[in-house]
Amino acid sequence: MTSTALRSRAWKLLETVTTPLLPSDYLDLVSPLRAGADLRGRIEAVHPETGDAATVVIRPGRGWRGHTAGQYVRIGVDVDGVRLWRAYSITSPTDRRDGRVTITVKAIPDGKVSNHLVRRAKPGTLIQLDQPTGDFVMPQAKPARVLYLTAGSGITPVMGMLRDTEFDDVVMVHCAPRPQDVIFRNELHDLAADKKLRLTEVHTDTDGTLDIARLDELVPDWAERETWACGPAGLLDAAEAHWTEHGVQQRLHTERFRPGIVVAGDGGEVTFSATGKTVDADGGTPLLDIGEEAGVLMPSGCRMGICFGCVTPLKAGAVRDLRTGEITEAEPGVLIQTCVSAAAGPCDIER
Amino acid sequence: MTAIDPTAHLTAEQIEELGRELDAIRDEVIAGRGEKDAAYIRKVISVQRKLELASRGVLLFSFFPPAWLIGTAGLSVAKIMDNMEIGHNVLHGQWDWMRDPKIHSTTWEWDHVSPSEQWKHSHNELHHTYTNVIGKDNDLGYGIMRVDEDQKWHPFHLGQPLWNFINACFFEYGIAAYDLELGKNLHKRRRKNPEFRARAKAVGRKIRRQVLKDYVIHPLLSGPSFLTTLAATFTANLVRNIWSHSVIMCGHFPEGVQVFERRSIKGETRGQWYLRQMMGSANISGSKAMHFMTGNLSHQIEHHLFPDLPSNRYAEVAVKVRALFEKYELEYVTGPLPRQVLSAWHKVFRLSLPNKKPKVETPDREQELVAA
Numbered sequence: 047m048t049s050t051a052l053r054s055r056a057w058k059l060l061e062t063v064t065t066p067l068l069p070s071d072y073l074d075l076v077s078p079l080r081a082g083a084d085l086r087g088r089i090e091a092v093h094p095e096t097g098d099a100a101t102v103v104i105r106p107g108r109g110w111r112g113h114t115a116g117q118y119v120r121i122g123v124d125v126d127g128v129r130l131w132r133a134y135s136i137t138s139p140t141d142r143r144d145g146r147v148t149i150t151v152k153a154i155p156d157g158k159v160s161n162h163l164v165r166r167a168k169p170g171t172l173i174q175l176d177q178p179t180g181d182f183v184m185p186q187a188k189p190a191r192v193l194y195l196t197a198g199s200g201i202t203p204v205m206g207m208l209r210d211t212e213f214d215d216v217v218m219v220h221c222a223p224r225p226q227d228v229i230f231r232n233e234l235h236d237l238a239a240d241k242k243l244r245l246t247e248v249h250t251d252t253d254g255t256l257d258i259a260r261l262d263e264l265v266p267d268w269a270e271r272e273t274w275a276c277g278p279a280g281l282l283d284a285a286e287a288h289w290t291e292h293g294v295q296q297r298l299h300t301e302r303f304r305p306g307i308v309v310a311g312d313g314g315e316v317t318f319s320a321t322g323k324t325v326d327a328d329g330g331t332p333l334l335d336i337g338e339e340a341g342v343l344m345p346s347g348c349r350m351g352i353c354f355g356c357v358t359p360l361k362a363g364a365v366r367d368l369r370t371g372e373i374t375e376a377e378p379g380v381l382i383q384t385c386v387s388a389a390a391g392p393c394d395i396e397r
Numbered sequence: 398m399t400a401i402d403p404t405a406h407l408t409a410e411q412i413e414e415l416g417r418e419l420d421a422i423r424d425e426v427i428a429g430r431g432e433k434d435a436a437y438i439r440k441v442i443s444v445q446r447k448l449e450l451a452s453r454g455v456l457l458f459s460f461f462p463p464a465w466l467i468g469t470a471g472l473s474v475a476k477i478m479d480n481m482e483i484g485h486n487v488l489h490g491q492w493d494w495m496r497d498p499k500i501h502s503t504t505w506e507w508d509h510v511s512p513s514e515q516w517k518h519s520h521n522e523l524h525h526t527y528t529n530v531i532g533k534d535n536d537l538g539y540g541i542m543r544v545d546e547d548q549k550w551h552p553f554h555l556g557q558p559l560w561n562f563i564n565a566c567f568f569e570y571g572i573a574a575y576d577l578e579l580g581k582n583l584h585k586r587r588r589k590n591p592e593f594r595a596r597a598k599a600v601g602r603k604i605r606r607q608v609l610k611d612y613v614i615h616p617l618l619s620g621p622s623f624l625t626t627l628a629a630t631f632t633a634n635l636v637r638n639i640w641s642h643s644v645i646m647c648g649h650f651p652e653g654v655q656v657f658e659r660r661s662i663k664g665e666t667r668g669q670w671y672l673r674q675m676m677g678s679a680n681i682s683g684s685k686a687m688h689f690m691t692g693n694l695s696h697q698i699e700h701h702l703f704p705d706l707p708s709n710r711y712a713e714v715a716v717k718v719r720a721l722f723e724k725y726e727l728e729y730v731t732g733p734l735p736r737q738v739l740s741a742w743h744k745v746f747r748l749s750l751p752n753k754k755p756k757v758e759t760p761d762r763e764q765e766l767v768a769a
Binding site: 062064071075124126127128130347350352353354355357370377379380381 | 420423424427428430431432433434435436443446447450489490493494495496497498499501502503506507508517518521522525526603606607609610614615618670704705
């Protein structure tokens with residue numbers, strides 16, 4: 047017998063020993079970051095950057111495959127006992143000696159996860175991790191001249207790049223409301239002092255929002271630079287239009303943090319994506335009834351919210367709990383009770 | 398169906414008001430669910446796993462009598478925790494709100510021969526929706542016992558104290574058979590039903606794995622302690638079965654608990670549903686440790702009103718629920734474990750014998766409500 051076959055047999059035997067649980071359920075108690083475990087990380091430190099931003103130092107589990115500068119990672123954090131997943135750009139260089147990675151988080155108003163990470167996260171806390179991903183990265187061949195166009199927390203993926211790869215000719219235009227809101231300001235100024243970076247700060251509280259036409263004056267050769275832009279949708283939309291207008295859109299790389307914002311309303315178009323049916327739903331009829339009327343095979347049980355026999359993945363959109371009025375937004379892994387949930391805007395139910 | 402309806406004094410408006418007050422209690426707990434509750438269930442799961450591991454470890458040396466005693470006691474407690482405070486409550490979806498896929502009603506599997514999926518159907522859906530409705534809720538006597546004067550007596554019922562005792566000893570198998578609706582499905586025609594066969598197969602698989610683990614693998618791992626470990630696991634399963642059977646009997650069988658007719662739940666309102674849960678369940682009083690070991694099913698009334706609230710919240714909810722019982726002049730059936738167990742057993746014995754039909758006919762609740 048080969049050693050792989052032998053190992054798989056041994057594992058099968060071990061599974062019999064621990065049934066109905068798995069050996070990993072016990073191993074997780076003592077070693078949650080071991081190789082072979084579901085990917086997790088441990089928060090080791092939280093360093094404030096500005097009044098509302100902080101860098102979180104994470105020790106990833108053994109299964110971590112490493113990242114490319116500019117990529118982001120999805121993390122699952124328990125906030126008030128509820129696991130919430132968010133994506134954050136990795137701000138540490140790829141060759142960090144101690145194997146730790148950092149994300150830098152800006153607390154956004156009403157942001158559950160961001161405020162938790164910036165203000166309440168404690169060292170020692172376990173979080174869930176996905177492998178890093180994203181194609182907002184450097185090309186294989188080094189560009190001769192680079193422009194980073196960033197605003198607010200849009201600087202985070204770019205900081206990952208800046209710390210990772212040195213270029214001969216780098217210009218950065220960064221927008222933030224006030225000087226003290228510039229994340230990594232000291233480090234940026236140090237880089238500028240060392241002539242590794244030409245930095246232009248735009249302080250929008252005093253200078254107003256960056257008019258993209260001003261680029262000609264700030265960075266006269268912008269059109270010849272390979273550009274990475276990250277920031278609010280307004281800035282990116284303007285940049286894309288500007289680059290396209292000048293026929294150089296292939297030199298522009300953008301990263302959008304929040305592709306779609308869910309608007310919770312009253313009723314909406316419900317898509318049953320597995321069956322391919324779409325119907326209109328009002329805000330008061332349970333999705334179970336909506337599905338059944340549309341001829342979708344819906345799992346059901348007590349029909350009053352107590353048996354959990356009807357839980358179904360919510361793929362997109364938002365639903366409202368008909369008993370409490372609570373809104374649940376779609377996130378990977380979110381299941382809803384269709385018998386007591388109604389559409390709160392357009393949504394996608396995996397049935 | 399007791400001779401006198403203990404809820405007859407309530408008007409339809411009062412019953413709906415009661416429902417609203419209960420909804421408010423529920424909403425308050427839901428709004429306050431958070432980090433502490435999540436930490437609680439994680440802690441319980443972690444303690445249970447460590448206790449089970451340690452006990453199994455000690456049992457490797459079970460030829461040594463003190464080791465046998467400690468290991469068996471530990472394993473019994475671990476199995477009770479797995480079934481009661483963890484399994485039963487996780488499978489109710491009480492912890493689904495945490496969005497942790499590992500502590501979720503759709504993924505949890507328990508140390509029990511009935512597969513989670515089947516148990517959830519017969520328990521969460523049938524029992525909790527149709528609580529104590531004769532002919533709809535099979536938990537009433539599990540199909541082997543007569544638990545109400547109005548049920549037809551059959552000579553078979555003479556043996557029900559014995560059936561109940563055997564069921565207690567092998568309770569997990571009783572539940573598996575019950576979840577399969579074995580009695581009903583053993584008819585020749587139904588046996589061939591592919592859906593039933595698939596479910597029977599799933600139970601068979603689960604039994605095989607459970608038996609293999611408890612009675613073959615772990616004894617074998619113990620080497621010279623093979624027989625003593627075998628005896629220890631058998632004892633732990635027996636203890637767990639008798640304990641859970643006793644607790645569960647206290648939930649709906651003690652004297653004073655009401656049962657209902659099928660027709661009484663036709664067109665039932667939310668308030669009436671709540672009222673039926675209140676009158677159809679009974680609590681066990683006792684210490685914190687007792688509540689924990691029963692998986693908080695000692696708060697059976699609260700559990701039946703709010704089956705999806707985290708179990709660690711039932712104690713605080715109970716104070717408010719009890720106040721409502723007093724306000725609406727309803728009987729809150731509760732008592733210490735020995736008294737409730739005795740009361741339930743007394744009923745099992747009493748109803749094994751035939752009785753005269755009760756003299757006063759049950760008032761039809763619907764008509765009463767219309768009249769009010």
